Amino acid sequence: MPTRVHEFAWPDRVVVGTIGVPGARTFYLQVRAGKQVVSISMEKQQSALLAESIDEILDELITVKGNPFSVPTGTPIELVDNDPLEAVQEQFRTGAMSLGWDPTTAQIVIEAHPLTEDDADDESLHEEAADEPEMLRVRMPVGTARAFTKRTREIVGAGRPICPLCGYPMDADGHICTIPEV
Numbered sequence: 001m002p003t004r005v006h007e008f009a010w011p012d013r014v015v016v017g018t019i020g021v022p023g024a025r026t027f028y029l030q031v032r033a034g035k036q037v038v039s040i041s042m043e044k045q046q047s048a049l050l051a052e053s054i055d056e057i058l059d060e061l062i063t064v065k066g067n068p069f070s071v072p073t074g075t076p077i078e079l080v081d082n083d084p085l086e087a088v089q090e091q092f093r094t095g096a097m098s099l100g101w102d103p104t105t106a107q108i109v110i111e112a113h114p115l116t117e118d119d120a121d122d123e124s125l126h127e128e129a130a131d132e133p134e135m136l137r138v139r140m141p142v143g144t145a146r147a148f149t150k151r152t153r154e155i156v157g158a159g160r161p162i163c164p165l166c167g168y169p170m171d172a173d174g175h176i177c178t179i180p181e182v
Contacts, residue, residue: 017085051152
């Protein structure tokens with residue numbers, strides 16, 4: 001069966017956002033071009049690693065001698081997107097992801113594949129992954145990529161505060177920790 005590819009070559013919007021309260025948030029990578037919107041759920045750690053890896057690629061491009069690409073070192077103010085997610089209809093839960101650079105278009109390329117049976121322990125995910133193979137491919141220019149990483153880092157960092165004693169997240173309804181013995 002052929003893979004259904006949700007492809008966005010020059011998206012109007014590409015962001016990571018969340019639904020829920022800290023400690024019970026679901027992270028989504030959401031992409032929009034015109035009226036087409038695709039949302040895929042991700043783990044918090046996937047979101048953080050994606051932002052970190054994109055910044056590493058962009059920072060490396062800046063150091064390339066004779067680099068013909070104008071890669072911003074910071075986030076262009078006109079590309080900052082602090083708006084909430086649009087209506088979320090989850091396409092799939094993200095498993096494997098890949099990240100690359102396309103020098104012909106000067107764009108970061110993200111590919112996300114659904115969680116597979118090998119990745120999942122939950123039986124309900126096995127059924128969903130078996131329906132139709134699909135993937136998301138997003139291409140974004142360097143300025144948009146910088147704005148994406150800034151927002152993603154802020155979203156990831158907006159979780160529960162960390163306990164100064166034990167280093168674990170504190171819940172809003174209280175926190176019981178065991179102080180490590182010395």
